[in-house]
């Protein structure tokens with residue numbers, strides 16, 4: 344029986360009485376926070392990273408920024424919002440790269456690689472795209488212009504691009520959006536083709552990897568089958584795709600096992616894809632997250648990092664934020680769900696942070 348299971352039973356038994364004792368957490372700063380990037384790189388991975396949203400108040404928080412800016416803690420970042428279509432092309436043909444540039448500038452200060460995110464997605468798409476009436480040709484033209492401009496503007500400042508984001512639903516069907524409705528399922532392949540062509544115009548030195556990024560693709564099932572089909576289709580059309588991003592938004596009560604993760608990672612690897620853990624966070628279904636919830640959360644973080652460390656094709660891992668105060672899943676807007684990162688809002692550490700370190704070191708989980 345795992346510590347988590349034991350404590351869940353104990354918590355239930357003691358529900359009416361005293362609570363299970365909890366160890367005192369560390370209040371983290373940049374001098375105490377574990378060197379996750381150095382640990383990952385010591386084991387041959389490219390990086391351990393965290394997203395940054397330069398439109399959020401997190402960037403005004405000195406403790407947050409000193410942790411974020413420490414290269415041995417985070418060696419990679421992804422703009423949480425500012426390279427999405429609504430930011431970069433708010434009107435047809437009017438491009439604005441200023442906010443995206445802020446992330447590139449920040450990343451360079453601490454030598455971080457940038458996963459640029461994203462080019463074609465259902466969400467955060469301006470209404471001039473989603474609500475206009477297009478022909479297949481006119482929408483393909485707009486999509487091509489958008490992809491080409493973003494890729495050529497940022498160039499080699501991007502280690503990789505998420506070319507298409509979340510194209511498949513949980514049941515394996517295609518996500519409903521204007522691209523699907525007007526162009527058909529092939530919009531995905533066209534997007535990858537245009538992205539590859541844009542990179543080619545940058546010359547031989549531009550080595551920018553092209554990724555498909557999605558959620559709930561960490562365990563076998565209809566969605567993974569459909570995503571594998573989608574990858575086969577892209578690959579049949581040309582040498583357009585380099586990798587797959589497993590977003591990894593999980594919860595304390597529903598998360599993949601190491602065995603599930605290794606099954607799907609082997610399937611992606613068999614297609615020749617580089618694998619990244621791109622947006623790792625684990626929300627507690629009810630908040631404030633109970634001790635038992637925190638241990639479930641620790642197990643979820645552990646499983647994801649452990650599975651990546653064990654798989655040679657899994658090259659890098661990143662949190663979708665590292666402090667509950669700034670993570671996108673806030674209880675007030677998510678039916679009470681939240682507390683999804685390794686640190687409380689006041690920088691106190693959770694068992695999940697210990698679990699991440701143990702997984703990176705190849706140790707068993709002492710808090711799961």
Ligand code: XIL
Nearest residue numbers: 396423424460508556558590622671
């Ligand atoms: C989220 C951002 O973190 C939020 O700030 C924004 O309001 C919505 O989008 N999948 C993705 C990310 O690929 O771009 C999303 O980011 C989270 C889910």
